[in-house]
Amino acid sequence: MKTQTSAHFLLDFSDRLREIAAPRAVMMAAAELLGRYLGAIRVGYSEMEEDGVHLHIEEDWRAEGVTSVAGRHNLEGYGPDLAAAYRSGQRIAIGDFDTDARTAGKPAAEAHRALGVRGQLAVPLLKAGQLIALLFVHSAEPRRWSEEDIELVEEVAERTWAAVERARAEEALRISEAKFRTALEIGTVGAIYFDMDGLLTDANDAFLRMGGYSREDLESGRLTWQRLTPAEWMQDSERAFAELKEMGHTTPYEKEYIRKDGSRWWALFAAKLLPDGTGFEFVLDITDRKRTEERLRDTTRRLNTVLENASVAIFVMDERQHCTYMNPAAEVLTGYTLAETQGRPLHDVVHHSYPDGRPFPIEECAIDRAFPENNKEQGEEVFVHKDGSFYPIAFTASPIRDEAAKTVGTIIEVRDISSEKAAKERQTLLIGELHHRVKNMLATVQSVMNLTLRTSQNMEAFRQGMSGRLSSLARSHTLLIDNEWDGADLREIICAELEPYDDGKRLALEGATSRVPVDFAVPFAMAMHELTTNAVKYGALSVPNGRLTVSWTTERTEGGTRLHLDWVESNGPLVTPPTRRGFGSTLLERVLAGQFGGVVDVNFPPEGARVRIQAEISQGAIRANAR
Structure with missing residues (x-):
């Protein structure tokens, strides 16, 4: 029963609630104080469930010997009128369930009588227009509720619920902070706590591990958490605090820290400002990532250096076979820049058409086939340069x-093989030319041997004749080889035979430089050899005072170039005409006169032999005679 005024009750009530932190304990304390003050048998809070139909009583205060009504109850059990009144926020005071017009003879009266309840005072609590709870007071006897009782219950209901919501918010915050703290302590993300001046106040174990510090270092103030220099740290601090003041948090960015041992480490940093002006940083160690990025940059630099300086053209294509990269060698090879080819199929760039102008179908492009079939392709192609030229x-x-x-x-790696192709063609040509020349040489040797055999009186003469003639062939071939089989000069051929007998007085060579083709050079050299041999054996070169003059001129004719050569001997032994035809005469007539369409005049006046040779020496004339 009441032993104090409602005003004193409310003062004691407020003092009691300030000492309680748990939401449920707040409700139970309010119910007990109110029940004892009003002399009720039961007081409690029933909270509306999410379905908006059922009320749930977690726990209620009861006088000694009174049963609990904790549990789930249907609001509509009070009847539609009372349920509607509660939903609208109306307080309901029932003096006696059996006589009150709103409950008499209805299920609500019978249900409450079964609980030993005759009177009830209920105050609904609404939030945003929705019923969220009821504070109920039960009386065992019929009771006339005074206005003071009703106002007191309403005040208690409001204060209690405000205290409950505050307690719930504080409890939720404590739980959240505990979870947050636990997550930070067991996680790999570092956390730094700072005060309103930005000074370090705490750090979690993850951050201490990152910096190589212990909890003792943190507590003793030996933890160095700023950047390498004060200036750098202040720059970051100013930026961070400016963002914190403006937005309450910072955007993540990278920052460098110092470990206890002085080594550097990199972190991804972000800060959050708390309502009380303190805050914390989240720190993620990205040292390995930074090192990986540096290695990647180094590898990229090396690779770019290789690609930029490679002599082989390199193209990189995407999944559509569009060109995404080409190195400088590729730009030189094709004549196109990367900007001109980027985003285009390589086929369209280098395969405009066949050399004869026909379109080059993409299905015949071996390079394009390398992608769809997932194969490594090797082969040869013909590319079209930007200037329109073709190259293998x-x-x-x-x-x-x-x-x-x-x-x-x-x-795709590409090499220009134009020079290789040209070299291969030259090799094929040279092999064919060598085959041709060997056959010709063997035929020449066979002809010389047969002719020498017929004109030799004995084997010793045959041996000497063959030896000299083979030497002459060797000398002429040496001349041709030295000139890469591009012919030889007449003077060089003549000097090669006469030089051993030149003492500076006996020989006179008169004629301009005149190059003769290969097919003429060999027989002409042999002719010079035979004339020299005869002059050494029988003519002007057989005596010390003998003289030999060789003069020549060339002239352009319709057939090409014609040679005029005079061989004149003097001051030698008295000459008598030979009685038989020798090798030299036969060679002059058959080869120089016959094969080269020329004329050979050989005379033997007493003062010395004279030979006049006229022959076509141009390649065109030789080919004409060959046909």
């Missing part, structure tokens, strides 16, 4: 695959 290339096309082994592009 050798290529290797290899698929680029992702981690799932899916082909996502192609890398």
Whole structure:
């Protein structure tokens, strides 16, 4: 029963609630104080469930010997009129369930009588227009509720619920902070706590591990958490605090820290400002990532250096076979820049058409086939330069695959093989030319041997004749080889035979430089050899005072070039005409006169032999005679 005024009760009530932190304990304390003050048998809070129909009583205060009504109850059990009144926020005071017009003879009266309740005072609590709870007071006897009782219950209901909501918010915050703290302590993300001046006040274990510090270092103030220099740290601090003041948090950015041992480490940093002006930083160690990035940059620099300086053209294609990269060698090879080819199929750039102008179908492009079939292709192609010229290339096309082994592009290495092709063609030509020349040489040797055999009186003469003639052939071939089989000069051929007998007085060579083709040089050299041999054996070169004059001129004719050569001997032994035809005469007539369409006059006046040779020496004339 009441032993104090409602005003004193409310003062004691407020003092009691300030000492309680748990939401449920607040409600139970309010129920007990109110029940004892009003002399009720039961007081409690029933909270509306999410379905908006059922009320749930977690716990209620009861006088000694009174049962609890904790549990789930249907609001509509009071009847539609009372339920509607509660939903609208109306307080309901029932003096006696059996006589009150709103409950008499209805299920609500019978239900409350079964609980030993005759009177009830209920105050609904609404939030945003919705019923959220009821504070109920039960009386065992019929009771006339005074206005003071009703106002007191309403005040208690409001104060209690405000205290409950505050307690719930504080409890939720404590739980959240505890979870947050636990997550920070067991996690890998570092956390630094700072005060309103930005000074370090605490750090979690993850951050201490990152910096190589212990909890003792933190507590003793030996933890160095700023950047390398005060200026750098202040710059970051000013930026961070400016963002904190404006937005309450900072945008993440990278920052460098110092470990206890003085080494550096990198972190991704972000800060959050708390309502009380303090705050904390989140710190994620990204040192390994930074090192990986540096290694990647270094590798990229090396690779770019290789690609930029490679002599082989390199193209990189995407999954559509569009060019995404080409190195400088590729730009030189094709005549196109990367900007001109980027985003285009390589086929469209280098395969405009065949050399004869026909379009080059893409299905015949071996490079393009390297991607769809996921194969490594090697082969040769013909590319079209930007200037329209064609050139042969050798290529290797290899698929680029992702981690799932899916082909996502192609890398193509290309070499210009124009010089190789030309060298191969020259080699084929040289082999054919060598085959031809060997056959000709063997035929020449066989002819010389047969002719020498017929004109030799004995084997010793045959041996000497063959030896000299083979030496002459060797000398002429040496001349041709020295000139890379591009013919030889007449003076060089004549000097090669006469030089051993030149003492500076006996020989006179008169004629301009005149190059003769290969097919003429060999027989002409042999002719010079025979004339020299005769002059040494029988003519002007056989005596010390003998003289030999060789003069020549050339003239342009309709057939090409014609040679005029005079061989004149003097001051030698008295000459008598030979009685038989020798090798030299036969060679002059058959080869120089016959094969080269020329005329050979040989005379033997007493003062010395004279030979006049006229022959076509141009390649065109030789070919004409050959046909």
